[in-house]
Amino acid sequence: MEFSSKLLEKAVNEMAQLPGIGKRTALRLVLHLLKQPKEQSEQLAAALLTMRHEIKFCKSCHNISDTDVCEICANPSRDTSVICVVEDIRDVMALENTGIFKGLYHVLGGKISPIDGIGPNQLNIVSLVDKVKSGTVKEVIFALSSTMEGDTTNFYIYKQIKDYNVMTSAIARGIAIGDELEYADEVTLGRSLMQRIPFENSLNK
Amino acid sequence: MEFSSKLLEKAVNEMAQLPGIGKRTALRLVLHLLKQPKEQSEQLAAALLTMRHEIKFCKSCHNISDTDVCEICANPSRDTSVICVVEDIRDVMALENTGIFKGLYHVLGGKISPIDGIGPNQLNIVSLVDKVKSGTVKEVIFALSSTMEGDTTNFYIYKQIKDYNVMTSAIARGIAIGDELEYADEVTLGRSLMQRIPFENSLNK
Numbered sequence: 270m271e272f273s274s275k276l277l278e279k280a281v282n283e284m285a286q287l288p289g290i291g292k293r294t295a296l297r298l299v300l301h302l303l304k305q306p307k308e309q310s311e312q313l314a315a316a317l318l319t320m321r322h323e324i325k326f327c328k329s330c331h332n333i334s335d336t337d338v339c340e341i342c343a344n345p346s347r348d349t350s351v352i353c354v355v356e357d358i359r360d361v362m363a364l365e366n367t368g369i370f371k372g373l374y375h376v377l378g379g380k381i382s383p384i385d386g387i388g389p390n391q392l393n394i395v396s397l398v399d400k401v402k403s404g405t406v407k408e409v410i411f412a413l414s415s416t417m418e419g420d421t422t423n424f425y426i427y428k429q430i431k432d433y434n435v436m437t438s439a440i441a442r443g444i445a446i447g448d449e450l451e452y453a454d455e456v457t458l459g460r461s462l463m464q465r466i467p468f469e470n471s472l473n474k
Numbered sequence: 475m476e477f478s479s480k481l482l483e484k485a486v487n488e489m490a491q492l493p494g495i496g497k498r499t500a501l502r503l504v505l506h507l508l509k510q511p512k513e514q515s516e517q518l519a520a521a522l523l524t525m526r527h528e529i530k531f532c533k534s535c536h537n538i539s540d541t542d543v544c545e546i547c548a549n550p551s552r553d554t555s556v557i558c559v560v561e562d563i564r565d566v567m568a569l570e571n572t573g574i575f576k577g578l579y580h581v582l583g584g585k586i587s588p589i590d591g592i593g594p595n596q597l598n599i600v601s602l603v604d605k606v607k608s609g610t611v612k613e614v615i616f617a618l619s620s621t622m623e624g625d626t627t628n629f630y631i632y633k634q635i636k637d638y639n640v641m642t643s644a645i646a647r648g649i650a651i652g653d654e655l656e657y658a659d660e661v662t663l664g665r666s667l668m669q670r671i672p673f674e675n676s677l678n679k
Contacts, residue, residue: 270567271567271570271571273538273539273544273545273546273563273567274529274530274538274539274540275540276521276524276529276540277525277529277538279521279524279525280521280522280524282521283517283518283521283522284518284521284522286514286518287503287506287507287518288502288503288506289499289503290503294494297493297494297564298492298493298495299522299525300562300563300564301493302492302522302525302526303525303526303529307526307527309491310522310523310525310526311523311526312488313488313489313491313492313519313522314518314519314520314522314523315519316481316484316485316487316488316489317485317488317504317507317515317518317519318515318516318519319481319484319485320481320482320484320485320504320507320508320515321507321508321512321515321516322512323481324479324481324508325479332478333478333482333508334478334479335479335480339478340478341478357505358505359501359502359505361478362476362477362478365476366476
């Protein structure tokens with residue numbers, strides 16, 4: 270791509286470093302900013318800088334937070350004896366949206382993935398194990414994505430905490446509510462059959 | 475979407491103002507920046523700000539430029555008597571990539587589109603007509619997209635310059651080279667038939 274302006278080229282190249290944004294998309298976004306009032310670019314730049322420099326991660330659960338301890342961990346009505354282990358903060362947002370879970374979270378920051386160079390030490394695992402060791406935790410719920418990496422990570426953590434007096438569980442996998450059986454993939458359908466539950470338990474209460 | 479951090483929310487909302495970027499994508503982009511070194515966010519913000527504040531539009535053709543007159547207009551080997559009228563600078567980039575055109579461009583900055591509130595006065599039309607009036611232009615080539623708005627804009631400009639001693643032309647529309655006839659849309663195919671050219675002229679030289 271030949272640019273008539275170095276400034277434009279620089280902006281496009283920086284924008285194109287974001288995941289899923291190619292050069293053409295970056296050019297479209299940058300040209301859009303050029304057509305908008307200067308304030309929009311200024312506000313975008315300021316918001317990104319402020320966020321990058323001032324955002325904190327909760328000291329307890331590693332969720333993104335504006336304070337040292339996040340709102341969920343600081344909420345006295347949450348059950349501190351149940352910890353739901355998730356990959357990243359988007360999972361916390363998704364689970365919070367259900368309004369079902371009243372325990373605390375623990376954000377790992379990723380999954381063990383040797384191919385991507387991510388080992389256990391890059392993830393927030395030690396602090397989770399320490400929480401379990403402290404004896405206040407009754408149940409750890411694994412809610413990682415059900416991929417090879419997710420399973421590996423679950424198992425790695427499980428091995429480290431199983432000897433302490435703690436219950437471990439995994440969120441249920443199965444056919445999504447409202448989905449047709451015929452369109453479900455075989456692995457999900459097979460698992461959903463093997464891990465069937467008593468009918469009375471399947472009724473919405 | 476419920477955010478655990480106001481700083482994060484602000485960054486996502488600013489990012490989501492870009493065209494084609496929804497809240498989910500914005501969140502993904504912003505979380506990516508959080509995982510990268512601070513320098514990446516700083517460079518992105520700086521590049522956007524510098525571009526927005528310092529970029530210039532060529533005084534002659536309105537192409538984006540770092541100087542008062544763009545490289546194309548300032549190039550003494552370009553033919554100043556032929557002007558190709560385009561919608562925006564991406565069209566200039568596309569045409570320059572062909573390496574075929576040796577004249578100058580005139581970037582309108584859009585098309586006449588009453589629905590979007592864009593009238594002739596929002597576009598760089600007066601400066602084009604002035605160039606034609608000055609008598610140095612022999613040919614004006616219309617290269618807008620062939621939509622209702624493009625045709626309207628072409629015709630609006632045509633009416634204003636036709637009485638001056640200038641040739642007007644439009645880029646050829648037809649079946650793209652390498653495309654199968656059976657997959658071409660009827661309008662394109664019909665036009666391509668009506669606007670057929672002598673066979674000798676169709677051979678690559």
